[in-house]
Amino acid sequence: MKKLDEAFAILAQIPIPLSVKMIPLEESAGRITARPVFATYSVPEVHLAAMDGIAVRSEDTLGASEQSPVTLPDATRINTGNVVPGEYDAVIMIEDVWIEGTTYTIRKPTSPWQHVRPAGEDIAESEMVVPSSHRIRPSDIGALAAYGVTEMPVLGFRAGLIPTGSELVLPGTKPGPGQVVESNTRMAASWLTSLGGECTRYPLTPDQPDVIRSIVQKVAKENDLVIISAGSSAGTKDYTADVIAELGEVLVHGVAIKPGKPVILGKIGNIPVLGLPGYPLSALTVLREIATPLVRISGIPVPEPGIISARLTSTLHSDAGTDEFVLLSVGRIGPSWVATPLSRGSGVQMSAVRSNAYLRIISSLEGYEAGETVPVTLNVSEVQAEESILVTGSHDPVIDHLAELVRREHVELHSNHVGSMGGLIALKRNDCHAAPIHLLAPNGDYNIPFLEKYLPREEVSLICVAGREQGIVSREGFSLEDLPGRSFINRQKGSGTRMLLDHELKLRGISKDEIPGYDREATTHIGVALAVKTGEADAGLCVYSAAHALGLPFVPVAQERYEIAIRREHMEDPRIQAIVGAIRSPRFKEVLNNLGGYDDSITGVLRQVP
């Protein structure tokens, strides 16, 4: 198994053979010039008036003054943009001219070439407008059009993408058991298009070596780069490497990266071939870490992403010898950037959707400790990353709807589901902007006693999202009393929902040992409902909206106070203000009513600790 840098050095010997294409100037924004482009004439080509006024011979104006006005022997009216006739060498503004019929009198002299736009002021014939390898911008297009350019030579390449795997179905078809929706070539096509590729996606190809061989052969003839995407099942049916070896050469099979290890780098003739692993995040990592640099070294200047320093909120272990890439949500809290790792499961595409950055743990390291400052690569602009707000704690489906409401105000809400206690700890460490919590204290109050205990002497504000109903979700309408002997799906330790369950079980004298599956954990309400729906468990405790979303019966257990805790020093942050504003908006009450199971009478109420 090769290390990433070694593997790439081998692949870099087979750059993509770029092609040069003439495309209409108007369609060239964002593309890369293949050659320098020169002006074919000068702009302006002749001297033009830069003001409305009269064209004059400057020598005629010498000596003019308030005391001795000069009536010009020869001058002519001229407007901005008009050609200055050859016999004149200056323009006098109309405001400085006394006109009687065709007689022009002036009271001050002009210097030669005043208010004249000289020929070639903008550009002279033969001068270079843009060099090659230049990313064309709309303002360049205006200039190039003015200089007579109507077509641009741009760099590109043809990429052929082959989805393989007998278990694949097309997007739009609901996958049956064991089927997988073919999404990787769509992601890859979109990715490569943004780098200047002209992408062709070929039909779904079953796991049959002969079929794969004939399609790869055809695609290699028709393209400058071939991407063979495997189905997500590895196992016994992996023919990609054999086919590449038959038709060309496998340069590297397996690279020490995570995710993305099973990648294949090869060539057929003089064109590079990539075997993309089936797991979506593996495929994404290969596109970003291998395909993109390949495009770059082939001659297309792909923009480099921004890098910032951020404090990591949790410890990340990684195997020495492997370059591991971890997707992150980053946000700026006060003066420093904070980075929260997302799920590392290579099938969890939502990690990519949620992420605005990633971390490379280089192969010589075994990971990073929580609290370490690490170099983080943004996959959005830094300005957009500044818009993000880290919300860490208890999960509720309304948080997504809140994200939706604040999005229009340029706030990007990143939620991280770690339960209420996890939220409290994150808030204590300044690892998040806001922590949604619902922690029932023995005195019957929610949240404040926990803040007083775990964040003593810290000033915290609590904004109430809603009173919300928790209850038993099941397929058969079970209540809490029915739980003994039923297979259960619980929430993770430290979640308010689990603490509520324990409290309610104790009230009813039910022991956790009577409930099989008490130790099985989901991290979201919808995860609990889904486990029930799929039959993995008979019952769970969750909010009404989650049960309702999956069409499952719900038997209420308790109403609780779901609040967001925010350090008081951050309350004036416009991003926080946007969240508070959204919670108090009529739109949000509508959302609560539509979802069901929420009491909006306490929505938006502010409480202060201490």
Add this chain to the structure above:
Amino acid sequence: MKKLDEAFAILAQIPIPLSVKMIPLEESAGRITARPVFATYSVPEVHLAAMDGIAVRSEDTLGASEQSPVTLPDATRINTGNVVPGEYDAVIMIEDVWIEGTTYTIRKPTSPWQHVRPAGEDIAESEMVVPSSHRIRPSDIGALAAYGVTEMPVLGFRAGLIPTGSELVLPGTKPGPGQVVESNTRMAASWLTSLGGECTRYPLTPDQPDVIRSIVQKVAKENDLVIISAGSSAGTKDYTADVIAELGEVLVHGVAIKPGKPVILGKIGNIPVLGLPGYPLSALTVLREIATPLVRISGIPVPEPGIISARLTSTLHSDAGTDEFVLLSVGRIGPSWVATPLSRGSGVQMSAVRSNAYLRIISSLEGYEAGETVPVTLNVSEVQAEESILVTGSHDPVIDHLAELVRREHVELHSNHVGSMGGLIALKRNDCHAAPIHLLAPNGDYNIPFLEKYLPREEVSLICVAGREQGIVSREGFSLEDLPGRSFINRQKGSGTRMLLDHELKLRGISKDEIPGYDREATTHIGVALAVKTGEADAGLCVYSAAHALGLPFVPVAQERYEIAIRREHMEDPRIQAIVGAIRSPRFKEVLNNLGGYDDSITGVLRQVP
């Protein structure tokens, strides 16, 4: 005349009525979601094996160890991605199983749900994938396809662009005297397309009120935003405001911005109408400072550009009361960003092409002094700005070709033509990375005596570009001796070419008073040649390549040493190394030979001072 902020506040009352369009998912990268998008099924929908191995009931594995292996009563072979049958709750890796026929023996127990990808691990049915106002990325497309989404609701608007002006000709037509190539609606269409607009450019419209009125009426019916672009001639034929007033309302006519003052903001029905000034940089400023924020407040989250602090290399005066925007070349020199203002002529489109940033001088200020640190807005990414190198000093056409050669190595050469002495001063102030100079000292040597005098005790390296021939350019083959009595075009004070002229005139005993136009200045060799070509002057002094480019006779006067001066501390900078490498490359010798008039025998020679 309204100030920019006031004018925009008025326009903001008439947002663009955005439309929602369903487009194929594959084509949605870069577009903005109009609504949140939800998962219609869970992924995975059932439990899947995360490893190749056997599916087991975890309770059957209890007690297994090296000493007491367990042969499982019930288990089945399973590959990664296969469905875990309902009766099993864990997967054991194939490496940990001893297989005999259909008998599976293990030597350690497994916990429930080990190596199982639980249903909903990625996303659960009904969960929000992306909120509205989200810019869709290729990685989102992969996820959305996997979740069954095939079409995306995206925000857009229809923009209708009308070029007006009887002097306009279409790009590709060489403009005759007084004609102007219509480029502004092309720039505007490209600009607005990048913001999500669907742009239609309407035909060239002459300066006739009736014609303009009927086309504007039609365009306002067919679009959500109307842009009326004036020809570059203002003057007597400006009917745009009248037409808008007749069909709707002129909200603001004239905004205190520079360039861009004559802009018109209006409405027809409920759609906004912008009257774009004719000068290209005025049009660009209005697109950036008015149209873009209008799109943003209408609901499309246009990315905000990055802002950096940079030291200004020259003083900029500006009228109080006016917001002035100055295009800049910025580059990082050592630890600090340096910003060089580009030509402020509003017809100089090359300033936009050359710029990578701009400065807003707000209306309460009268400008900035050279050396002040100012907030600068980038119009490229910060990473791309880091690639730029500021080359300030004497101009030569080969500098553009050098820019071309280093561009492929991710170096963006920004040249600023201020003459050799200007280059020396910029180098002294650390206002540039490199200064091309050709200064003849009385002792016959070039450049070093000047560095010793003006940058005493500074360590500077000189890399020779070429020996180059300067000579007299004319239409009639004049030599230096023919200059007396001929109309001349000179170079600016402090330019090496002007100093060479003075030296050569003195040698021949010719007085500058004998040469009409001695005080007339162009800033580039090609500018000199162009003035001769257009008949503005009879003769000038320039390099062979400039005369050759415009097909003019050239009579040699002297060969000089054209070198680039670089502070020694910057010699190891990879961008400088790229330039040195390019100068020494065989490709560059080819360039010199093709251009003609250069002696490449000293090309690439390094000299050190002191």
